[in-house]
Amino acid sequence: MTRAISLHHVSKSYARGPRVVERLSLDIRPGEFLVLLGPSGCGKSTVLRMIAGLEEVSEGEVRLDGEYANDLPPSERNMAMVFQNFALYPSMTSRDNIGFPLRIETPGADPRARVDATARMLGIQDLLDRFPNQLSGGERQRVAMGRAIARHPSAFLMDEPLSNLDAKLRNHLRAEISKLTRDLGATTVYVTHDQAEAMSLGDRVAVMRGGVLQQLGTPRTVYGLPANVFVAAFIGTPRINLLRGIVRAPLDGAMTISLGKQFLRLPEPLCLDHQLLRVQQGREVIVGLRSEAVRLARASEARPGEVAITGLVEHVEFQGHEVLVHFDTGSRPALVPELESPRPSRPTRRRRRDGTVLDRLRGRAGALRAGPVVVLDRPADDEADHPGQTPPEGRLPGDLVVRTTPDIDLRHGMQIPLLVDLAHLFVFDRNGERICPAPERLPDLDE
Numbered sequence: 001m002t003r004a005i006s007l008h009h010v011s012k013s014y015a016r017g018p019r020v021v022e023r024l025s026l027d028i029r030p031g032e033f034l035v036l037l038g039p040s041g042c043g044k045s046t047v048l049r050m051i052a053g054l055e056e057v058s059e060g061e062v063r064l065d066g067e068y069a070n071d072l073p074p075s076e077r078n079m080a081m082v083f084q085n086f087a088l089y090p091s092m093t094s095r096d097n098i099g100f101p102l103r104i105e106t107p108g109a110d111p112r113a114r115v116d117a118t119a120r121m122l123g124i125q126d127l128l129d130r131f132p133n134q135l136s137g138g139e140r141q142r143v144a145m146g147r148a149i150a151r152h153p154s155a156f157l158m159d160e161p162l163s164n165l166d167a168k169l170r171n172h173l174r175a176e177i178s179k180l181t182r183d184l185g186a187t188t189v190y191v192t193h194d195q196a197e198a199m200s201l202g203d204r205v206a207v208m209r210g211g212v213l214q215q216l217g218t219p220r221t222v223y224g225l226p227a228n229v230f231v232a233a234f235i236g237t238p239r240i241n242l243l244r245g246i247v248r249a250p251l252d253g254a255m256t257i258s259l260g261k262q263f264l265r266l267p268e269p270l271c272l273d274h275q276l277l278r279v280q281q282g283r284e285v286i287v288g289l290r291s292e293a294v295r296l297a298r299a300s301e302a303r304p305g306e307v308a309i310t311g312l313v314e315h316v317e318f319q320g321h322e323v324l325v326h327f328d329t330g331s332r333p334a335l336v337p338e339l340e341s342p343r344p345s346r347p348t349r350r351r352r353r354d355g356t357v358l359d360r361l362r363g364r365a366g367a368l369r370a371g372p373v374v375v376l377d378r379p380a381d382d383e384a385d386h387p388g389q390t391p392p393e394g395r396l397p398g399d400l401v402v403r404t405t406p407d408i409d410l411r412h413g414m415q416i417p418l419l420v421d422l423a424h425l426f427v428f429d430r431n432g433e434r435i436c437p438a439p440e441r442l443p444d445l446d447e
């Protein structure tokens with residue numbers, strides 16, 4: 001059995017503080033694998049816990065299979081949770097750990113057959129007689145999964161279940177989780193801050209920021225048509241290049257986007273998306289170029305839709321199968337504040353001793369700002385006159401990162417010709433909302 005999970009304008013605030021989840025609406029289909037993705041503190045776990053019934057809903061409705069479920073106790077929701085820290089009973093063998101929920105559910109019944117079947121499914125038959133301290137991290141997590149699966153729940157709620165494991169094991173278990181939940185056909189809600197995990201697992205991904213849903217869509221959609229700068233920057237590696245530009249649309253000349261010292265000339269005849277940029281004339285915008293939108297090649301090699309710029313090599317990152325080249329093109333990157341600093345440690349839920357209550361509330365309210373997602377302090381053209389500024393903390397030098405093959409010998413200080421494929425151009429407005437490709441809500445765009 002599998003179930004539909006719906007959230008309707010769900011909000012959550014703790015002890016009359018600000019909302020940590022803000023009017024969230026989601027319809028999760030039976031059997032769907034939905035990933036809640038976002039930076040630390042954006043409210044993902046809180047949403048999961050409200051679905052599980054472990055956290056009260058402050059406003060709005062949770063519905064299970066269409067039935068109002070706000071007040072349904074966790075034990076009556078027929079859902080299994082898998083957490084980051086595996087929480088196995090240390091004094092029980094794997095067999096007893098997996099069988100424990102079954103014994104609680106049906107006292108007196110022998111759980112042996114169900115435990116064996118679950119162990120076979122997870123390939124852990126050999127581990128059934130071991131205690132948790134005799135298992136590796138990956139094995140412990142498999143046993144924890146076994147404990148969740150054995151009950152045949154209608155839905156799995158997983159909160160960063162792989163984040164304590166090393167990268168190789170994580171990839172391996174990721175594939176196993178995907179197969180297992182599909183085989184079982186159970187609805188799964190999976191919380192992670194790891195975009196690669198979200199993209200590889202989710203049927204759909206819900207990207208959250210400051211308690212607010214930014215976009216809900218398939219991995220292909222959130223990557224290919226990000227609703228705003230935050231989603232564009234959060235999803236994809238290497239991170240999308242975000243450059244500050246100004247639209248120039250003279251009545252008697254070609255339309256360009258000025259990027260400080262260089263510009264992108266939009267090919268004529270203008271496609272519909274580029275025509276719609278005309279209204280931005282003179283305004284500052286943010287140009288988004290994923291690494292696949294730019295290649296190292298001379299202007300003479302340009303294909304239709306490609307325009308030439310140049311970049312000064314600032315830094316070369318050797319990755320084995322490819323090289324990431326950081327260029328200085330004379331433009332200035334737009335900053336997405338939540339993404340510029342390293343991931344903060346998990347917030348503690350105990351009272352902090354520093355700062356007043358007011359300071360703490362202010363801090364939280366700040367974190368929840370759902371307004372503009374970018375920082376644009378000075379006009380973009382002005383930046384070209386301020387070369388050599390120190391890049392913000394945590395960022396490498398250069399404003400444009402391009403992927404290339406490792407066979408090209410590139411060194412710091414080389415001036416390299418580049419081609420930008422304007423079919424892959426993203427443009428966002430000052431507030432970070434995507435304006436090119438045009439948002440779907442614009443009527444009759446295809447006609």
Ligand SMILES: Nc1ncnc2c1ncn2[C@@H]1O[C@H](COP(=O)(O)OP(=O)(O)OP(=O)(O)O)[C@@H](O)[C@H]1O
Nearest residue numbers: 014020039040041042043044045046193346347349
């Ligand atoms: N019991 C609580 N009391 C007060 N504030 C809380 C409580 N639980 C969570 N919060 C706050 O709610 C916000 C959202 O927390 P939540 O754990 O849902 O975020 P998250 O996106 O899952 O983060 P992480 O990835 O770090 O786990 C945070 O600002 C957090 O400090």
